[in-house]
Amino acid sequence: MSIAIENFVKAIYNNNSHNARNTKPGNIAKKLGISSAAATDMAKKLAAKDLLHYEKYQELQLTEKGKKMAMNIVRKHRLWEAFLFKMFDMSLHDIHKEAELLEHQTSDLLAEKISAYLGHPKFDPHGDPIPNADGKITTVDTSVALSQAIETKTYIISRLTSDDKEFFEFCAQHKLKYGNEVTVTKQFKKNKMTELSVNKNTILLNEDFSTLIYVNEINQ
Amino acid sequence: MSIAIENFVKAIYNNNSHNARNTKPGNIAKKLGISSAAATDMAKKLAAKDLLHYEKYQELQLTEKGKKMAMNIVRKHRLWEAFLFKMFDMSLHDIHKEAELLEHQTSDLLAEKISAYLGHPKFDPHGDPIPNADGKITTVDTSVALSQAIETKTYIISRLTSDDKEFFEFCAQHKLKYGNEVTVTKQFKKNKMTELSVNKNTILLNEDFSTLIYVNEINQ
DNA sequence: ATTAATTTTTAAGTTGACTTAAAAAAGTTT
DNA sequence: AAACTTTTTTAAGTCAACTTAAAAATTAAT
Numbered sequence: 202m203s204i205a206i207e208n209f210v211k212a213i214y215n216n217n218s219h220n221a222r223n224t225k226p227g228n229i230a231k232k233l234g235i236s237s238a239a240a241t242d243m244a245k246k247l248a249a250k251d252l253l254h255y256e257k258y259q260e261l262q263l264t265e266k267g268k269k270m271a272m273n274i275v276r277k278h279r280l281w282e283a284f285l286f287k288m289f290d291m292s293l294h295d296i297h298k299e300a301e302l303l304e305h306q307t308s309d310l311l312a313e314k315i316s317a318y319l320g321h322p323k324f325d326p327h328g329d330p331i332p333n334a335d336g337k338i339t340t341v342d343t344s345v346a347l348s349q350a351i352e353t354k355t356y357i358i359s360r361l362t363s364d365d366k367e368f369f370e371f372c373a374q375h376k377l378k379y380g381n382e383v384t385v386t387k388q389f390k391k392n393k394m395t396e397l398s399v400n401k402n403t404i405l406l407n408e409d410f411s412t413l414i415y416v417n418e419i420n421q
Numbered sequence: 422m423s424i425a426i427e428n429f430v431k432a433i434y435n436n437n438s439h440n441a442r443n444t445k446p447g448n449i450a451k452k453l454g455i456s457s458a459a460a461t462d463m464a465k466k467l468a469a470k471d472l473l474h475y476e477k478y479q480e481l482q483l484t485e486k487g488k489k490m491a492m493n494i495v496r497k498h499r500l501w502e503a504f505l506f507k508m509f510d511m512s513l514h515d516i517h518k519e520a521e522l523l524e525h526q527t528s529d530l531l532a533e534k535i536s537a538y539l540g541h542p543k544f545d546p547h548g549d550p551i552p553n554a555d556g557k558i559t560t561v562d563t564s565v566a567l568s569q570a571i572e573t574k575t576y577i578i579s580r581l582t583s584d585d586k587e588f589f590e591f592c593a594q595h596k597l598k599y600g601n602e603v604t605v606t607k608q609f610k611k612n613k614m615t616e617l618s619v620n621k622n623t624i625l626l627n628e629d630f631s632t633l634i635y636v637n638e639i640n641q
Numbered sequence: 642a643t644t645a646a647t648t649t650t651t652a653a654g655t656t657g658a659c660t661t662a663a664a665a666a667a668g669t670t671t
Numbered sequence: 672a673a674a675c676t677t678t679t680t681t682a683a684g685t686c687a688a689c690t691t692a693a694a695a696a697t698t699a700a701t
Contacts, residue, residue, distance in 0.1 A: 238681080
């Protein structure tokens with residue numbers, strides 16, 4: 202399976218994994234930086250390979266086979282993140298970029314060696330759970346993307362699933378970091394904006410960012 | 422630059438680095454497992470990119486730019502070999518295969534981190550020299566491929582630049598390993614065969630194998 | 642030095658992963 | 672519910688990296 206296919210399947214998995222809004226070709230295309238047309242083509246191709254279910258104009262859904270493939274790639278990505286984080290003094294952003302490349306060129310054998318070396322960790326440095334060799338996540342994850350959070354509720358940030366520098370800089374500037382409290386004041390469904398209050402400041406996030414920040418409800 | 426280009430340039434470098442016999446497209450194609458036609462096409466393309474000199478029916482020669490690129494890839498390959506060898510209990514054959522993939526997805530930054538972690542090693546586990554970050558090899562290498570060795574002379578094996586399992590198995594079977602003595606009894610120029618004596622046994626190698634075994638003359 | 646064998650090149654075609662532009666369907670607004 | 676906007680799909684085309692088969696050139700052999 203090619204790198205393009207692996208990235209496509211992974212993008213769907215990442216999008217679906219936290220009940221995100223939209224898993225149609227156009228949205229996946231946006232995440233991958235390709236045209237919608239290319240994504241539609243790819244979706245048809247992967248349906249023929251039994252990696253996902255495709256019906257015109259409907260949401261894309263991974264098959265069991267597709268999920269397994271996605272988990273395998275996600276596992277390698279997160280193992281590399283954890284490994285590079287432990288071994289070298291590099292920024293999380295740089296580590297993410299390296300893992301994004303290395304994940305596609307890593308045998309199951311090497312992944313297992315890395316996992317063993319790290320003592321089979323359950324989470325990567327972002328707080329994302331690492332699937333085991335069977336593609337199963339054994340930890341319970343109750344976090345949701347901010348885009349899915351409920352108005353008036355208060356949450357704690359559990360992770361930032363960053364893709365780019367801009368996002369990181371924005372988070373740093375607005376005190377959006379692991380462990381901090383945020384209260385969702387408004388969800389604008391039409392414009393897909395999320396308004397929140399952090400440290401008495403009000404922040405407005407568009408969907409690009411609100412789907413990258415995961416939070417847990419405060420139990421009181 | 423694509424992986425295909427990187428592998429092509431690397432194959433020429435590896436072929437040229439020890440005054441091997443033939444650097445025409447057909448031979449490079451053979452090493453890469455592609456057709457001669459594809460190799461000719463690629464050679465023309467890379468000539469246009471100023472990575473090599475191409476003239477019909479002549480040997481391919483890397484330009485300075487091409488050499489620099491090759492050294493960068495070779496550096497990453499050998500650093501990965503050294504790193505994986507140190508970190509994990511894996512066979513040299515498996516390590517080689519991983520390095521073959523990882524080398525193309527490794528930033529200069531990560532390569533430097535790996536190098537520093539290892540204390541900037543000069544050689545990989547096969548005995549191959551590791552170029553520095555500027556693409557220079559600072560150690561002196563007097564070894565030659567067995568295909569280039571001189572009749573009646575006795576040598577010590579300095580490294581096996583293996584690509585495949587078959588080769589490894591052959592070497593193990595015939596006591597061709599690092600540090601062992603071999604005497605070249607005959608070079609058959611026409612058939613490109615090399616005859617040697619190891620431990621009083623006579624071995625006949627074809628060009629596929631004799632170009633993968635590097636030896637140093639015994640100074641007496 | 643011809644002939645024969647081998648290798649390289651050219652030519653034409655395939656496949657995967659894209660693109661842009663237009664057509665079709667879906668979703669939204671009033 | 673009609674009109675407008677947005678999204679998805681279709682259609683046609685590009686580009687890189689291959690392939691096979693035939694033609695051209697080189698190399699080797701008698």
